[in-house]
Amino acid sequence: MKALKNSWTTFGLAFLIMAIFMLFIVTLKGQHFLIFSFICLITSMLPFYWRFETRDIRAREIIFIAVLAAIAAVTRVPFAPLPSVQPTSFVIIVSALVLGPESGFIVGSTAAIVSNMFLGQGPWTPWQMFCWGMMGVTAGLISRHQWAQNKYLLCIFGFFWGFIFGWIMNLWYFVAYVNPLTIKTFIAAYVASFYFDLAHALSNVFFIFFFYQSWYRIISRFKVKYGLLAEDE
Amino acid sequence: MDVYGRSRARSQRASGLKSQLVFDQLNPIVIFAYYVIAIAFSMVFIHPTYLVSELLMIIAVNLLAKNQKKTLGTLQGALFMMLFIVVMNPIMNNHGAHVIVTFGGTVITAEAVTYGFLMALSLAILMLIFVSYNQSMTNHKFLYLFVRISPQLTLLTMITMRFVPLFIRRFTNIKNVQRTRGVQMEIGSVRARSHAGMRLMEVLLINSLVDALQTADSMTARGYGSQKRTSYQRYRFTQRDGWLLTLLIAGSGLCFYFAKQGIGRLAIYPMLGSIHLDQIGWLCLVLVLLIDSLPLLLEGWEYLWWTLRK
Known part of the structure; x- marks a missing residue:
């Protein structure tokens, strides 16, 4: 119960920081929007990193998270010939369902930063870290409910995240460089990227539908067998 | 995606070729x-x-x-x-x-x-x-920037970084072995190929987890986590x-x-x-x-x- 409360506190803190900076952006009326959007993004991730850093963590647990993050990053390689089919999101969602929101965030954001270390860093790196990290957080938060074991509901969850991921990733360059921000702007940006987002969403559904159960079993077996990252103490 | 450690050539840094720029x-x-x-x-x-x-x-x-x-x-x-x-x-x-x-x-x-x-x-x-x-x-x-601020996170990132080329090599091995069993990614529809690819990833996941947890135990055996650690500084602040x-x-x-x-x-x-x-x-x-x-x-x-x- 204590763990549950803690992770909600972290989540709330991140949300609060984000809201404050959003307010800042609005009061500045779009001036210096670009720079504040980056600051907002980076500071909203800090509570999660702080939680990870202050946690008393064993070598086994660090390595466990590292393996999952590396698997998520590596899956981009064998699937490169298949356009837009990348199980990275799937790996992150399943890991978070087993390990909870905080570890889910760390798996997602580490996968993003490490895969970009090999593919080249760019202005998109913090956005990817944020998206995949948040994907982990939300998956971890729903994992406490019974209905999260339902494969069909998880498919819907994955489908929505496919689109949300694409939408947030569009923000970094489109919304930042096109002025002003109207509903029309957003719709144009999202229509332009619809095909890619749909592919991402459908591949999430595909992977969750066929592989969710076996991956969930594998990861939870290791978690139980080695007594890793037990949340309720 | 040749960048992904397919060749085993040493990096410029490792072979002693430091950048000449100030x-x-x-x-x-x-x-x-x-x-x-x-x-x-x-x-x-x-x-x-x-x-x-x-x-x-x-x-x-x-x-x-x-x-x-x-x-x-x-x-x-x-x-x-x-x-x-x-x-x-x-x-x-x-x-x-x-x-x-x-x-x-x-x-x-x-x-x-x-x-x-x-x-x-x-x-x-x-x-x-x-x-x-x-x-x-x-x-x-x-x-290096984050070593002192956040040692655990830096360690995690370092280990993950090291795993990426290792896993790719391992994946190639698994792919070659599984091909003899008929699991392959080269032919078939997108669906069949994704299915096969995921099966291979599953093998990689189990294999790597077993291996990595052994590594972790040997880290613990050598004293990781027994007390606060000092860190090696590679760069000097002149x-x-x-x-x-x-x-x-x-x-x-x-x-x-x-x-x-x-x-x-x-x-x-x-x-x-x-x-x-x-x-x-x-x-x-x-x-x-x-x-x-x-x-x-x-x-x-x-x-x-x-x-x-x-």
Whole structure:
């Protein structure tokens, strides 16, 4: 119960920081929007990193998270010939369902930063870290409910995240460089990227539908067998 | 994706080929500060004179690091996005006093067109800064920044980084073995191939977890986590680094102060302002360019030192 409360506190803190900076952006009326959007993004991730850093963590647990993050990053390689089919999101969602929101965030954001270390860093790196990290957080938060074991509901969850991921990733360059921000702007940006987002969403559904159960079993077996990252103490 | 550790060639660093640039030999904190400031400049000063001269400067910095190919490639890659911004801005936004043309109810104003071009320039600068960043700020240097602030996270990132090439090699092995059983990714429909690929990933996951947890146990056996650890510092913070960092922070602070006064920002909405810069504007521009050209200045200074001493 204590763990549950803690992770909600972290989540709330991140949300609060984000809201404050959003307010800042609005009061500045779009001036210096670009720079504040980056600051907002980076500071909203800090509570999660702080939680990870202050946690008393064993070598086994660090390595466990590292393996999952590396698997998520590596899956981009064998699937490169298949356009837009990348199980990275799937790996992150399943890991978070087993390990909870905080570890889910760390798996997602580490996968993003490490895969970009090999593919080249760019202005998109913090956005990817944020998206995949948040994907982990939300998956971890729903994992406490019974209905999260339902494969069909998880498919819907994955489908929505496919689109949300694409939408947030569009923000970094489109919304930042096109002025002003109207509903029309957003719709144009999202229509332009619809095909890619749909592919991402459908591949999430595909992977969750066929592989969710076996991956969930594998990861939870290791978690139980080695007594890793037990949340309720 | 050849970048992914397919060849086992040693990195330049490992084989003793250190970068010859003075800038690359500075402390990572200074290098990182330089890039953060350069990026901030490209976003804060939205004025044609500023942006064009910043663009030229960053191209020069890239040429100095012998990044010609990458610079061209990035510019080509960014061209589509830049075009998109230039086209979208006037269509989306019809504020502004100077109307150029009206068709089908859409008003194209000079203000929106100007804004689009300026934003496209800003994007180009951002992309080029990252070309230089990827060259100068190696992963080791990046992680060095966080070693003291956040040792656990740095350790995690390091281990993950090391796992990536290892897992790719392992994956190739698994793929070859599984092919004899008929599980393969090369033929079939997209669905069949994704299915096969995922089966292979599953094998990799179990295999790697077993292996890695053994590694973890051996780490524990050797005393990891028994007490607070000290960390090895690869880079030294010299007096030169100290001076440069002070200058960078003071100079950029002054520039941001000017920016807050509205200097170096072309008035666009509601009406296009004059492109003319006053004296403080020029002073600020010179300051921005001096900071942006730090790698060039250092190189020039060393060159002068070398030739004059002879």
